[in-house]
Amino acid sequence: MTSKHLSESLYGWVDERLGLSELAAFARHKKVPVHSQSFWYYWGGISLFLFLVQCFTGVLLLVYFRPGAEAYESVRQITFVMHFGWLIRSAHAWAANLMIFAIMVHMFSVFFMKAYRKPREFGWLSGMALLGVATVFGFSGYLMPMDELSYFATKVGLEIPASIPIVGTAIANMLRGGPEVSEFTVQRFFALHVVVLPALFLPLLGFHLWLVQRHGNAAPPSEEAKPASERKSEPFMPNFLRKDLAMWLISLNILALLASVFPWSLGKQFDPLSPAPVGIHPEWYFMSPFEMLKMIGVVLPGVWGEIGGILIFSAGILLWLLIPFYDNSSESGRRGRRAHYFGLFAVISLLATTVIGYWTIR
Amino acid sequence: MSENNNLPANIVVEPGETLTRRFFMTAAGAAGLLYTAALAYPIYRYLASPEEMAMNATAVTEVTLKDAQKLAPGSVLMFKFGTAPAMLIHHEDGRWISLTAVCTHLGCTVQYEPQADRIHCACHGGVYDPYTGANVSGPPPRPLKLFKVAVSDAGVQVSRA
Numbered sequence: 001m002t003s004k005h006l007s008e009s010l011y012g013w014v015d016e017r018l019g020l021s022e023l024a025a026f027a028r029h030k031k032v033p034v035h036s037q038s039f040w041y042y043w044g045g046i047s048l049f050l051f052l053v054q055c056f057t058g059v060l061l062l063v064y065f066r067p068g069a070e071a072y073e074s075v076r077q078i079t080f081v082m083h084f085g086w087l088i089r090s091a092h093a094w095a096a097n098l099m100i101f102a103i104m105v106h107m108f109s110v111f112f113m114k115a116y117r118k119p120r121e122f123g124w125l126s127g128m129a130l131l132g133v134a135t136v137f138g139f140s141g142y143l144m145p146m147d148e149l150s151y152f153a154t155k156v157g158l159e160i161p162a163s164i165p166i167v168g169t170a171i172a173n174m175l176r177g178g179p180e181v182s183e184f185t186v187q188r189f190f191a192l193h194v195v196v197l198p199a200l201f202l203p204l205l206g207f208h209l210w211l212v213q214r215h216g217n218a219a220p221p222s223e224e225a226k227p228a229s230e231r232k233s234e235p236f237m238p239n240f241l242r243k244d245l246a247m248w249l250i251s252l253n254i255l256a257l258l259a260s261v262f263p264w265s266l267g268k269q270f271d272p273l274s275p276a277p278v279g280i281h282p283e284w285y286f287m288s289p290f291e292m293l294k295m296i297g298v299v300l301p302g303v304w305g306e307i308g309g310i311l312i313f314s315a316g317i318l319l320w321l322l323i324p325f326y327d328n329s330s331e332s333g334r335r336g337r338r339a340h341y342f343g344l345f346a347v348i349s350l351l352a353t354t355v356i357g358y359w360t361i362r
Numbered sequence: 363m364s365e366n367n368n369l370p371a372n373i374v375v376e377p378g379e380t381l382t383r384r385f386f387m388t389a390a391g392a393a394g395l396l397y398t399a400a401l402a403y404p405i406y407r408y409l410a411s412p413e414e415m416a417m418n419a420t421a422v423t424e425v426t427l428k429d430a431q432k433l434a435p436g437s438v439l440m441f442k443f444g445t446a447p448a449m450l451i452h453h454e455d456g457r458w459i460s461l462t463a464v465c466t467h468l469g470c471t472v473q474y475e476p477q478a479d480r481i482h483c484a485c486h487g488g489v490y491d492p493y494t495g496a497n498v499s500g501p502p503p504r505p506l507k508l509f510k511v512a513v514s515d516a517g518v519q520v521s522r523a
Binding site: 060063081082083084085087088 | 405
């Protein structure tokens with residue numbers, strides 16, 4: 001038997017049992033719309049790629065990281081003793097930031113292309129849930145080195161659940177493992193970061209990707225308005241996939257450049273008795289809500305400002321989350337335009353408060 | 363090149379073109395390989411770091427055991443020679459013997475038994491002579507290696523024989 005015959009009969013054997021040819025046929029028929037805004041279709045894939053980078057570099061860090069009382073010492077060892085440990089840690093930190101950025105670009109492009117409309121409501125909701133879990137990934141991962149910055153960031157961050165009336169203190173103590181941020185906090189954040197959050201994220205991601213396969217890429221309203229004969233598309237296999245992978249390669253190069261040219265720093269070991277370092281500020285993706293709460297605090301001082309701020313904030317997020325249910329028309333009428341303005345308002349206020357936040361760091 | 367086999371017969375491939383295509387494919391393959399190597403090298407070195415540290419530790423040729431000269435006759439002191447366990451035996455007759463404590467069969471740590479006057483491996487029942495390290499019975503294929511021992515007032519110096 002020639003090798004061609006052998007591989008054919010092997011493929012036949014596997015195909016009969018796993019149905020590979022059905023998958024191949026599905027992939028052959030999958031099409032992606034081509035239009036002036038096609039560029040934004042890559043950002044979901046870029047987010048996915050960066051998540052894979054996180055899994056990979058995360059496992060590598062897990063090889064030497066020791067949670068609990070030795071957390072700082074083990075990160076110091078990774079950064080300064082193990083060969084290229086600094087690079088792997090830097091890649092993990094940079095890819096985390098780039099992933100949040102890519103998810104946000106993906107979210108806003110979905111919003112402005114109105115890709116959340118029927119039948120893609122679950123895609124929007126699961127995507128928002130993924131962003132939510134990703135920010136908790138970011139928050140919990142930030143504590144892992146247990147240096148000064150991570151200590152104070154966690155201390156401040158946990159004041160937000162603590163400000164919930166009645167149950168707040170109990171929730172914050174449960175998350176912290178006691179009244180103060182300590183080795184118990186890093187130990188339970190570690191469990192959250194490497195077990196609980198992946199266990200939530202992976203099935204959500206599977207669901208999200210399955211929905212993309214089921215419904216395909218959404219065309220924006222301007223494309224939908226065109227007659228079918230004028231709409232263009234290209235096969236996913238191999239045309240779009242090839243470009244998708246090229247984007248992954250570009251992302252990897254940008255990541256490698258950032259991680260090696262701007263290595264992530266490690267501060268001094270945390271010390272509950274030393275004052276907070278000057279110029280301490282939240283990560284950029286928490287800067288906007290932080291600044292908004294500060295602004296509301298100026299208008300409405302005291303506890304009421306905090307509660308009011310959290311209420312206004314929750315209402316805004318709820319409004320954002322429920323967009324598929326009140327902007328569901330396929331025509332770009334007045335209601336559609338209103339959603340568009342809401343999106344513009346969200347982008348502008350996010351950018352403005354972030355800029356103000358960085359501007360006012362002392 | 364095999365790519366040409368896929369071309370329909372009526373397409374004539376200029377020799378120059380084939381060379382360009384072949385050159386391009388080779389160059390792309392080489393670039394891909396270099397790229398993969400550039401990614402794999404730091405990861406390999408990162409994972410191999412403890413192994414390299416251990417290599418530095420095994421380069422040790424002698425160990426000084428402080429106050430070990432006070433070891434009572436008929437007893438044993440376990441210590442690390444480099445990274446591997448080793449034993450120092452002070453025999454009832456006053457002789458000092460030091461040997462590796464790693465069984466030559468499957469690498470378990472062996473034990474000196476003063477009552478039976480033997481070195482025994484609990485994993486598969488290997489037995490060694492406590493004076494020479496010779497494999498006496500059981501599965502061990504080779505004897506335990508002996509170290510040189512020098513006893514002084516400050517301690518015991520063990521070195522590679």
